Amino acid sequence: MTREGIFLTSQEALRAVRLDFRGYGAQPMLFCEILRMVFGPDRLYQREPGKEGLWIAEGLQRMRWLEGSELIEYMCTILNEAELPPDRLAALCRLVFQAPCRPEDHSETGRAGIRVQTDMEAFACRQCGQCCRSLAYHDGITAQDVAKLKECGRLDILEWVGQTQTAEGQTVYRIWITPGSNQFAVLCPFLKSGPSPERWLCSIHDVKPTICRNYPVSRKHALMTGCPGFDTI
Ligand code: SF4
Ligand code: SF4
Structure with missing residues (x-):
């Protein structure tokens, strides 16, 4: 990740969108903006005050109520099927990631994709410990992290790492x-x-797992998980 942001192929961008939906739960306001931007008048939708779902209809179909994982999977499916051109995909990413995104062809491979500005230069850790105390990182350690700990001889940390098959x-x-x-x-x-x-x-800052080192990955990630690192002081 650099100041210029990260490059995602079109497929990776769509996968990141799906991860966002599944990771943060149903986001009805965002979904309404997406439905308007991507499908215009072809898709009818309506919110209900105080409820975390949407009434949705395609064409002449009757409206049906979707919420929770059903709504999320519906959004993932229709976006997969939409085959968005690069400029629309960039617009979708801007809405979902709340960050500047533009269409771009990869400089080496020529593959079409999206450049996402993660805005991380505006981030400053406040050392509030919120992420360490409340996020679910139990599955977050990688085989590479474990290999690094072994290489550094950090048995004191490894004794806290469990292992299953x-x-x-x-x-x-x-x-x-x-x-x-x-x-x-x-x-x-x-x-x-x-x-x-x-x-x-963090008392193991130099060798902490990648999931800890990379948190948060974007302004939206911070916002959705309670990290104050982008707040203005
Ligand atoms: S929640 Fe954000 S600001 Fe607080 S310790 Fe974690 S990364 Fe730093
Ligand atoms: S290893 Fe460090 S950064 Fe990761 S949860 Fe523990 S204290 Fe936080």
Whole structure:
């Protein structure tokens, strides 16, 4: 990731949109904007005050109520099928990621895609510890993270890493498991109080898992997960 943002192929951009929908739950206001932008008058939709769903109709069909995962999967399906041209896909990404996005062909491969400005230059960690205390990162550690910890001889950290096998025989790692048990620790054991009561520090900053290092990945990610790192002071 650079100041110029990240390049996503068209397929990767659509996958990121689906991940956003599935990760953050149904977003009826956003979905209305998308339906208007992508489908114009071909799709009717209506919100109901105080409810997290939408009435939707295609063409002459009767309106039907969708909410929760049904609404999310509906949006994923219709966007997959829409085969948006690059300028419309960029407009979709702007709405979803709340960041500047423009169509671009990859400089080396020539593949069509979208450049997303992540706006990370405006981010400053406030050391509030909110992410460490409340986000679900249990499946977040990668095999590369584990390999790095082994290389650094960090057995003190590795003893908090659990390990299971998938049905396909793949090794999956879990954090943080209280040593000698198969229970997740209530709080990350490496979160330490900082120089003042409202500040928190990561005691394994240099080798912390990628999921921790990369958080948050964008302004929207911060906004949706309660990180104040983009707030103006
Ligand atoms: S929630 Fe955001 S500001 Fe707070 S510690 Fe995490 S990254 Fe930093
Ligand atoms: S390893 Fe560090 S950054 Fe990750 S959750 Fe623990 S204290 Fe936070």
